[in-house]
Amino acid sequence: MLKERLIQYLLLALALTAVLSLAVITVFILREGLPVLIEFGPIRFLTRSEWAPTQGQFGILAMVVGSLWVTLGALLVGVPLGVAVAVFVTDYSPPLLAQVLRPAVQLLAGVPSVIYGFIGLKILVPLIRDSMGGAGLSVLAGALVLGIMVLPSVIAVSEDSIRAVPQLYRDGALALGATHWQSLWRVVLPAAKSGIVASIVLGMGRAVGETMAVIMVVGNSLQLPSSPLEAATTLTSNIGLEMAYASGAHRQALFATGIVLFAFIMLLNLVASAFRRRTIRA
Amino acid sequence: MPEERRSEGKPTRRRLGGLNARNTNVLAGGFVWLAALGTLAILVFIIVYVLWQGLPHVSWEFLTGTPTSMGRTGGIGPMIVSTVALSFLSVLIAFPVGVATAIYLTEYTREGTLTRIIRFGTEALAGVPSIIFGLFGFVFFVIYLGFGWSLLSGALTLAVMILPTIVRTSEEAILTVPKAYREVSYSLGASRWQMVTTVVLPAALPGIATGVVLGLGRTVGETAAVILTAGAALHMPTSLFSPARSMAVHFYVLAREGISDSNAWATGAVLLVTILFTNVIINRLLLRAMKRQAAR
Numbered sequence: 001m002l003k004e005r006l007i008q009y010l011l012l013a014l015a016l017t018a019v020l021s022l023a024v025i026t027v028f029i030l031r032e033g034l035p036v037l038i039e040f041g042p043i044r045f046l047t048r049s050e051w052a053p054t055q056g057q058f059g060i061l062a063m064v065v066g067s068l069w070v071t072l073g074a075l076l077v078g079v080p081l082g083v084a085v086a087v088f089v090t091d092y093s094p095p096l097l098a099q100v101l102r103p104a105v106q107l108l109a110g111v112p113s114v115i116y117g118f119i120g121l122k123i124l125v126p127l128i129r130d131s132m133g134g135a136g137l138s139v140l141a142g143a144l145v146l147g148i149m150v151l152p153s154v155i156a157v158s159e160d161s162i163r164a165v166p167q168l169y170r171d172g173a174l175a176l177g178a179t180h181w182q183s184l185w186r187v188v189l190p191a192a193k194s195g196i197v198a199s200i201v202l203g204m205g206r207a208v209g210e211t212m213a214v215i216m217v218v219g220n221s222l223q224l225p226s227s228p229l230e231a232a233t234t235l236t237s238n239i240g241l242e243m244a245y246a247s248g249a250h251r252q253a254l255f256a257t258g259i260v261l262f263a264f265i266m267l268l269n270l271v272a273s274a275f276r277r278r279t280i281r282a
Numbered sequence: 283m284p285e286e287r288r289s290e291g292k293p294t295r296r297r298l299g300g301l302n303a304r305n306t307n308v309l310a311g312g313f314v315w316l317a318a319l320g321t322l323a324i325l326v327f328i329i330v331y332v333l334w335q336g337l338p339h340v341s342w343e344f345l346t347g348t349p350t351s352m353g354r355t356g357g358i359g360p361m362i363v364s365t366v367a368l369s370f371l372s373v374l375i376a377f378p379v380g381v382a383t384a385i386y387l388t389e390y391t392r393e394g395t396l397t398r399i400i401r402f403g404t405e406a407l408a409g410v411p412s413i414i415f416g417l418f419g420f421v422f423f424v425i426y427l428g429f430g431w432s433l434l435s436g437a438l439t440l441a442v443m444i445l446p447t448i449v450r451t452s453e454e455a456i457l458t459v460p461k462a463y464r465e466v467s468y469s470l471g472a473s474r475w476q477m478v479t480t481v482v483l484p485a486a487l488p489g490i491a492t493g494v495v496l497g498l499g500r501t502v503g504e505t506a507a508v509i510l511t512a513g514a515a516l517h518m519p520t521s522l523f524s525p526a527r528s529m530a531v532h533f534y535v536l537a538r539e540g541i542s543d544s545n546a547w548a549t550g551a552v553l554l555v556t557i558l559f560t561n562v563i564i565n566r567l568l569l570r571a572m573k574r575q576a577a578r
Contacts, residue, residue, distance in 0.1 A: 007475045008390055014382035018449065019403030021442045025410065025418040032421050084317030092314050101318060103565050104325050110557045111328060112503030112530050115550055118537045119328060148324060155321075179307035202409075209411025211506040212534060236413050240506055243420070258417045262410070269409035 029262060033255030045256065051222050053242070053250035060257055062224050066139070066232035067208055069225060070218060073143025074150055074207040079200055081147070082154030083189075086199075089155075090162045091170075091184060109152035117216030120145040125217055134229035137219030143228070145213050150203035157202055157276070161195020162188060198275035205268040209261070211236040235261045329554065336551025339544045345552070349516050353532060354542045358549055360518040364433070364526035365556075367519060368512060369501040371437035372444060373494055379441075380448030381483075381490060387449075388456045389478055408446035415443045416510035424511055431525040436512030443507060444497035451496060455489020456482055458575055488571035492564055499560040503553065505530040529553045 037045055040058045048059025085105070089098050121137075124144055129136030165188045173183035189196070219231025220241060239254050239261075246254055301309070347357025383404070387397055419439030429435040459482050467477040483490075505528075513525035514535060527535075529549055536546035 004473055004475055008386075011382050011386040011390055014379050015386040015400050016403075017379045018383065018407050018445055019399055021445070022403045022407050022410075024422060025414065025442075028418055028422050028426070029414070032417075081317050081321065084314045085321050088314045088318035092311065093318065097318070101322065103561065104322055106564070107558070107561050108321070108325050108328075110499050110503065110561055111325075112505065112533075112553060112557065114503075114505045114530055114534045114537070115328070115332060115554065118533070118546065118550065119331060121537070123331075151321060179303050181307040181310040182303055185310070205409055205411075209413065211411070211413040216538060236411065236506075239413055239417065243417070243510055255417060255421070258414055262414050265409060265411060265414075266406065269406055272409075273405060 026262070029255055029258050033252060033257075033259045036249055036252040037256040037259060040253075040256075046260070049222075049224055051238075053246070053253050056249065058253040058256070060235065060238075060260065062222050063233050063235045063238050063257065064260070065224055066218070067234040067236070069139045069228070069232060070142040070146060070214065070234055071204055071207040073139060073228065074146035075200065075204060077144060077147025078150040078154055078203055078207075082151045082199070082203070083158050083196060085151070085155045086158035086162055087184060087189075089159055091180075091188070105152050105155050108148075113149065113210060113213040114216075116145050116149055117213035120213065120217040128229070132229055134227075135219060135231060137217060137231050138229050139218065139225050139232045140228040142214050142218040142232070142234070145217050146207045146210055149210060149213060150206045153206050154199045154203045157199035158192070158196050161192040161198070164195070165191045194275045194278040198272045201268050201272035201275065205265050205272065208268070209236060209265055211240040215240050329558070332547065332550050332554050335544075336547035336549070336554075339548035340551055344545075344548055348518070349532075352541055353516065353536050353545055355545075358529065358532060358545075358552065360516065361527055361529045361532045361549070362552070364512070364519055365502060365528040365530070367433050368436050368440060368508065368526065368528055369498050371433065371522075372440035372501050373497050375437060375441035376445045376448050376497060377494060380445050380493070381452050383445075383449045384452035384456055384490075385478055385482075387453055389474065389482065404446045404449050407442070408450070410443075412443065412504055412506040413510075415439055416507040418442075419507060419511035430523060431511065431513030431515070432523045433512060433519050433526050434522040436508050436526065436528075439507050439511045440501045440504060443504070444500055447497050447500065448490075448493045451493025452486070452490045455486035455492070455571065458489065458571075459485045485574070488567050488574060492567045492571065495560050495564045495567065499557055499564070502528075502556050502560070503530055504528075505534050509534070529556075 036058060040056075045058055045060060046064065047061055048057070049061040050057045050059045051062065085101070089101055093101065120141055124141050125136035127136075128134065128138060128141055132140075169187050169191055170183050173187040174180070178186065214234050215237040218234060218237060220233045220237055221231035222233055223230070225232040235257055239257055242250070242254055344357040345362065346359045348359055349361075350356035383400065387400060391397055416439070419435055423429045423435035423438050424431055429438075463481050463485060464477055467481045472480065508528050509531045512528065512531075514527045514531055515525035516527060519526040530553060533546055533549040533553060536542050536549065
C-alpha cells in the first residue's frame with residue numbers, strides 16, 4: 001500500500017510540471033521585463049512609437065499596430081477559407097477526398113514556419129511588388145502568409161463543432177424545403193457558432209504569436225504602416241530580430257514587449273477556451 | 283409556377299439581394315469546393331516547390347559534410363546531428379512527464395479543483411507562442427541555470443513546449459481503453475499501478491506514440507525557441523553543453539541573410555522530407571489505434 005501511495009504522489013508531482021512551467025515562464029519573463037516597463041511607464045510604452053532602445057526610447061506602438069493589422073488580415077484570409085474547408089469536410093466531401101484532406105491539413109500544420117516565410121519571400125513578395133507596387137515586403141504579404149498558417153487551427157476546431165451539430169438539424173431544415181446551403185447557413189453554422197468563434201480566436205492567437213515567417217515577409221520597418229502595401233513590424237518579429245544582439249536595458253525592453261504579447265495571448269486563450277467549453281456543453 | 287414558388291422565401295431575398303436560394307446554393311457549394319481544393323493545392327505547391335528547389339542540391343556529401351564559409355558551401359552534417367539530438371532529448375524529457383500527467387488525470391483522481399488547475403496549466407501552455415518559449419528558455423536555462431546556449435537548454439525548452447501535446451494525446455488514448463479492462467484487472471487482485479502498467483498503458487500505446495511523434499515533428503520544425511536557447515553555432519555538438527544549430531535555424535540563417543539560396547532550399551528540402559516522414563508515421567499509428575478500438 002505504501003508503494004501505491006508513493007506512486008500516486010510521484011504522479012501528482014509530475015502532473016504539476018505543466019502548471020509549474022507556466023508559473024516559471026511568467027515569473028522569469030516578468031522579472032526580466034517589468035523593470036523597464038515600470039521605469040518607462042506602461043502607458044508610454046504602449047502608446048509611443050519611437051523605438052530607439054539604445055537611447056532609452058521604448059515605444060512599441062508601431063509593433064502593436066503592425067501585429068494587429070497583420071493578424072486582422074490573416075483572419076480575413078484564413079477564416080472564410082478555413083470554415084469553408086471545415087464545411088466541405090463535414091457536409092460536401094466524398095468520403096475519399098475527406099480522407100485525403102485530413103492528413104493534408106495536418107501536414108499543413110507541420111510545415112515549419114521558416115519554410116512558409118521563405119516561400120512567401122520568394123513568391124508572394126515579388127508578386128505583390130510587381131502587381132500592386134510598393135516594396136512587396138508588406139503587411140499584405142504577412143497577412144497572406146499568416147492566413148495560410150492559421151488554416152489548420154481554424155479548420156480543426158470549426159470541423160469539430162460543425163460535426164457536433166446533430167444530423168436531425170440538417171434533416172429538419174431540408175424537410176422544410178431549405179436548400180443544402182440554406183440548411184448549413186441558417187441552421188448548422190449558427191448551431192456551431194461558439195466552436196467557430198473559438199477557432200477564430202485560436203487562429204488569432206497563432207497569428208499574433210507567429211515569429212519567423214513574419215520576420216521574412218513583413219519588412220520590419222518601425223514606421224506606422226498607412227496602407228497594406230507598406231512595410232511594418234510586429235511584436236514578435238521585433239523580439240526575434242533584436243534578441244540576436246540586444247543587451248542591458250534594450251534586452252529588458254524586448255522582454256517587456258514579450259510581457260505585452262504574453263498577456264494578450266493568455267487573454268485570447270481564455271476567451272477561446274470559454275467559447276469551446278460552451279460548445280461542448282451545448 | 284412551382285419553380286418560382288420555391289425561391290419565394292422572403293428572408294433569403296432580403297439577405298441575398300437578387301440571388302435566389304437555388305443560385306446561392308450552387309454558388310456557395312462552388313466556394314466550398316474551391317476552398318477545399320485550394321487548400322490542397324497550396325499544400326501540394328509548398329511541397330513540390332521546396333523539393334524542386336532543394337533536392338537537386340542534396341547529395342551524400344551535403345548530408346554528411348560540414349558547412350564552410352558560413353554555410354555558403356559544404357554540407358549540413360552537424361545540423362542533422364543537432365536536430366536529431368534536440369528532438370530526441372526533448373521527447374525523452376517530455377514523454378515520462380506527459381504520460382504521468384495523463385495517467386494521474388485519468389486513473390488517479392476525480393475531477394476537481396486540482397485537475398482543473400492541471401488542465402488549465404496544460405491548455406495555457408499549449409497556447410504560448412514559440413518566441414515566448416524562446417525568451418523563457420534564454421533567461422531561465424541559458425542564463426539563470428547557467429547552461430549557456432546548448433543542446434541541453436534547447437531540449438529542455440522544447441520539452442516544455444511539446445508537453446501539452448503529449449499530455450493531450452496520451453489522455454485521449456487512455457480514455458479510449460474500455461472500463462471493463464480495468465475491472466477485470468482489479469477483479470484478479472491487481473493494484474492500481476499494476477492495472478495501469480499491465481492493462482491501460484499497453485492498450486493505449488499506439489495513441490501515446492502518436493503524441494510522441496507529433497512532438498518530434500514540432501521540435502524538428504521549431505526555429506524561434508531553438509535559436510534563442512541552443513544558439514546557432516556551426517560546428518558539430520560534442521556534449522549536452524555544446525551550442526548547436528538545428529536544420530530549421532540553419533535554413534532561417536541562410537535564407538534571411540541571403541547567404542545561399544540553393545543551400546537554404548536544400549536544407550529546407552531535407553527538413554520537409556523529415557516532416558513528411560513523421561506525418562506518415564503519425565497516420566500509420568492513428569490508423570492502428572483506430573483499428574484496435576474498432577476491434578473491441
